[in-house]
Amino acid sequence: MTYSHSHLLGIEPLAPPDITAILDLADQYADLNRRDVKHSDALAGLTQINMFFENSTRTQASFELAGKRLGADVMSMAMQASSIKKGETLIDTALTLNAMHPDLLVVRHPHSGAVDLLSEKVNCAVLNAGDGRHEHPTQALLDALTIRRAKGRLHRLNIAICGDIAHSRVARSNIMLLGKMENRVRLIGPPTLMPSGIADFGVEVFEDMEAGLKDVDVVMMLRLQRERMDGGFIPSEREYYHRYGLDAEKLSHAKEDAIVMHPGPMNRGVEIDGELADDINRSVIQQQVEMGVAVRMAAMDLLARNLLARRQAQTGVMV
């Protein structure tokens, strides 16, 4: 099975075999990452540039480590300090970087669609590390790998995604990926935090946690994304925790062996009880972080193979 695309811009354009190809290779990298010597030369000689126009801790660190473990030359640009501040457009910045011959560009941007636009202007492989409320494909892939390893399969599962769906690119990418792999997805949250046009998503919607969590295999919690809210989406954090915060009592309505997930960063005591988040018998939050590095290694490896094959076909010589 192979991954046939030039970029990883979102889950939307992917077919199930593309998803499986990334997850299968990521499984191998997860094994490598548990060894003492975690090194491969899959990206040796290639240059990876990370451009994060929005704050990030784990995603940026994860991409950086993934590139280094595969032997790439990795540079992370501090975009807050870059020429963007001086008024340079996203496209000018991209063209400047493009002239330095990168092979992989990893981009996070606050505007939905910005990463797609950028991918049309450069001649390297582009990976979307989160664009506005649009997509966050590597997060959905790492979530999928975590589920597949915990549950032994990635189909015919009941999966609840809970909380601030409206502002979440993680939710959008996950809804698409889990749907493509033939799972049943439920969204749980207050109507104010549900996106418009929800009926087109092929999901079931619940306002009540108890009803929504009944018999699910996976409970995926989301952060309340205050930076994307401009007004009163929730009455108060206390009230929100009371109705939608995941604790042991609410979780008791899910299947006995249901796993708990969260993409991070977490607001303990707002969307999730701190003790439950740390309960290694239920929570796979640390595994998600671990699988993140493996999934990013797999995605960059597959994209690099396609890039080198394309260049070879264009020039007729080995690169």
Ligand code: NCD
């Ligand atoms: C998510 C993001 O940035 O979209 N976090 C992440 O990538 N680990 C979710 C969030 O910020 O809540």
